[in-house]
Amino acid sequence: MFATKRLSKELIKMQEHIPPGITIVKCDNLEEWQMDIKILDQNPLYLDQTYRLKFTFSNKYPIEPPEVQFIQCPASTGTPRTIPMHPHIYSNGIICLDLLGSAGWSPVQTVESVCMSLQSMLTANTRNERPAGDQEFISTNRRRIRDINFVYEDDNV
């Protein structure tokens, strides 16, 4: 109830005004949304690329953080999307970012602010690499995102 009310308000606000580089792709229910983000500056790693984010909301949103991850779309859908290269983004799209975990999350955040944070996280990146242990993680991880215990060790990003 609380979550749906809050999400519908966010949606109305975003439909009126949305920051550059962010587009709503799918928001037909109040449990899962998809957003497209673009990196606006000239970072050669992400030039002319669009990435798709999937938000999954629990009914305790915004007190609990939403699950956010990048998703892939095959070229056959007409909008091919890949997972961006970043030392904190695993190749299955799972993002290691403290403000998406229950410790760093704040109920003041919105879908819009999360998208903007991810935009700036990609903008600031210069390393074309995956996190250490990427292959091992994606082949062994069966947990849901909210159950993974990340350690946020890198304060430079």
Place this chain on the structure above:
Amino acid sequence: MNLQDFLAMEEGRDRDELIDLRSLDLVSEYDSHLMCPICHCPFVEPVRLQCDHVFCGSCLSSAITTFRSADSEEFPCPSCRNPTQEVSASVPRLLINMCDEIRVRCPLITEGCQEIIPRGHVQSHVEKYCGYRLLPCPDGSCDQMTRSKDVGMDQKCIHRVRRCPHCEEDVLEHEYEEHERELCPVLEVTCVDCETVVTKGALREHIESCPEVAIPCTASKYACPVKIRRADIAEHEQSCPIVAMGPYFETQNTRLKSLESSMRHLQQRNEIFEDGLANIRATLVESTRLGANSNSGGQPTQSGREQQSSARADVDTDDPADIAASVFSSNATTYLLSLHESLREEVSQLSHAITDLDVRASMAIMNECLRIKEDIAHTNAAVNSVRMQVQWLMNPRLHQGARGGAVRTNTTDNESSAAGPSHAAGQTLGPLRPRRPSDGGREGTKL
């Protein structure tokens, strides 16, 4: 007050009786500074932190129960992450007044209340003044609800059925007065034209035959402008020249109509003939060309020469080759053309029949669709009303559920081990690491 006191206060607050101010339908725009950043609604019972950030009391308490690490005395402000120990309930009066002044619709709009009131008055409006709030029926034995505006001074149950002694009809108690005063068919009314007193039920019938009612002359469709009392109409019709000419007009009209229809018929036939003629011409030209090619440079045949003169009358051409060819093929063409003509007629008949069927089928489908649409609208309305009721019923329960759930989450958080996905294995994460106070610009991207 400190965090513990604040949480205890919020916990003890009984919200079940109150209206959910967050679900109200806001009519006007409001300043975005009056919006609680947690629930995105105008502040409800706002509280202030040491850093001067303001939140709804209930939003803040649910945030605290979720984010505070095990009973510590500190809590990071959701907006700026400054550690806070004190929560102050004293918020500038100005802020509260501005929030209370936002105009909203009465939540009883589902019952029919159309009023728009300042948000601060909603509670008292719904509790005391709204005519649409539902009260239990004043009669204890009746289990139905009554709108407060329908509860009269005498505190009677309005759901009882009362039988009208005059017309023997069953009427609900609260509609009885109106029935007795205005609707009962036994009531007597005066005909406005002849001033006869008749009963309400018989009024319609009376108007049909009242001698004083002005009715138009029977010849009004032939432009007789007279409109007089029924009693005098017979007299007028005796002298009215247009009524006398009426039968004549009638016959003229029918004649015109039949003429028009036969004319239309003839036009159609004419069109068919013209088409046929054009076809014959086209065929002739074609066969001529073919004939000319086959006898190229040769002499006209014997039979061609014999019929040359008659052919010349039919075909307006002096070219001997043309004439010969047309004669050569004339027998066969005549036969083919007649065949063609009859086929054409059949086809046109068929196409008429098909159009007719098409129209009928689409009418049938449209009728069916309309009925189904109406049904769907009814079902939708019913579902909507059920949904509203369920929501209203669920609201207090959800609130209780959220309170219980939040406490549970807090305890499980501390038990979960800190096994990292890859680079974190083996490391133990202490109780949630406090964040450094953020300096604005870095807020988004820390890892």
